Amino acid sequence: MANVTAKDAMQIHGRNPQHLVEKIIRTRIYDSRYWKEDCFALTAESLIDKAVELNYCGGIYGGNIKPTPFMCLLLKMLQIQPDKEIIVEFIKNEDYKYIRLLGSLYLRLTASSQDCYKYLEPLYDDFRCIRVKNRSGSLVRGHVDEFIDDLLHEDRVCDVILPRVQKRYILEETGEIQPRVSAIDDLLEDDEDTEKESDDELATSTRDQ
Amino acid sequence: VHSDDSNDEDEISDGDGDETEEYEKWKVRELQRIQRDRDEEEERVRELLEIQRRSEMTEEQLLAEKKSFLMSEEGNAGAYGSKA
Incomplete structure (x- = not known):
């Protein structure tokens, strides 16, 4: 089945990684044309080709809840669970900002608090402009560093509920991360x-x- | 024919604009974030100190403080305060 999580995928936060995206949105993604036509049978490598083509990010939009390609690829990543090194490469790449955002959102959803701070905070220095599709379907301007800040401080980004991340000072007190x-x-x-x-x-x- | 996809995708460019201008804007955002983090830290320390202070007080002191707090509340709160 095309929508089933990879068999060897690890559970994340004690559950099927695809369930990190709410059921309503998940169903909408499975029904969407982009998912069926472009995301079918993608692997960690061919996914990169699709991610290169992204030119805006965002969650869902419109009255009938349409998912953005960004969202579809995120779900695909949750489904096939690429290696951590690939995600880190996504985040570290300088050329494609939407791949970077995709990688950061994926990492924020799946990685430990320490890793979130370790890999996401350096991106605060990236002040490139991005385009974000809002709920009404129009594009608005944003910045990479704002996106990262939302990832670390908001409850929801791109209409996905983010798992809890430990407060920075707690990790600092236990010596797991250094002050930023x-x-x-x-x-x-x-x-x-x-x-x-x-x-x-x-x-x-x-x-x- | 009504198309589902709006055609505004090209309305705002995906480019990065003027580098120095963007950099200045980023500086402002970064400073605001630093300020926010500092405020949160201060608030946390203040709370810890308050907890420490109260834990060192005796029962009588606590009661006295509560009383004086309520008195001042009553003066300030008007209708709500006088009901209690």
Whole structure:
């Protein structure tokens, strides 16, 4: 059967990975044309070819709940369960932002809290524009870093309910992850340093007088 | 013929616009996120300190604090406070 989860797939959060997508949406995806025509018999490799073609992300839209191709491919990934290395490659690739988003959403759904922070937080530095399809079916502008922020802080992204992720400070207290260093911190420190330097200069110059 | 797919896919471009401008916008977003995380952390620490403080108080002190809190509430809350 085309819609059955791969036999050797591991259970995720104690259940069939495909069930991470709600039943209503899942059924709509199985019924959709994109699923039937483009997602049939995809493997982890051929899925990449389809993902390259994505040019917007989003969940479902329209009055009759149409799934976006992005959503269909997400379900496909849950169905065939690609290796973790493949997902990490999805996330690390620089060229295709929607593959990156697809990989991050998949990782957020399936991986442990530690991995979520480890792999997703570096993407805060990616400020490229993305197009998101909203519920009414129109495209709106977003950014990769906003998408990542939603993944780590919202309950729902692309109409999928996200599993709980442990709070950052708990993982920090147990020493499992290090405090986050933002790319902007360096900039701020530089600013402070230059300010301090100029203060020092001012101090010495006034002292000399 | 009515098509299900709206044709607005090309209305907003998928391009990335002006690099420096986008970078400045990102900076603002990033700072807001940092601020939010700091506020959350502060709130958490404040709560922990409050719990610590109250756990060190005696029963009488707790009662006294509750009383004074209710008194001030009554003054502030008006109709709702006076009912209690």
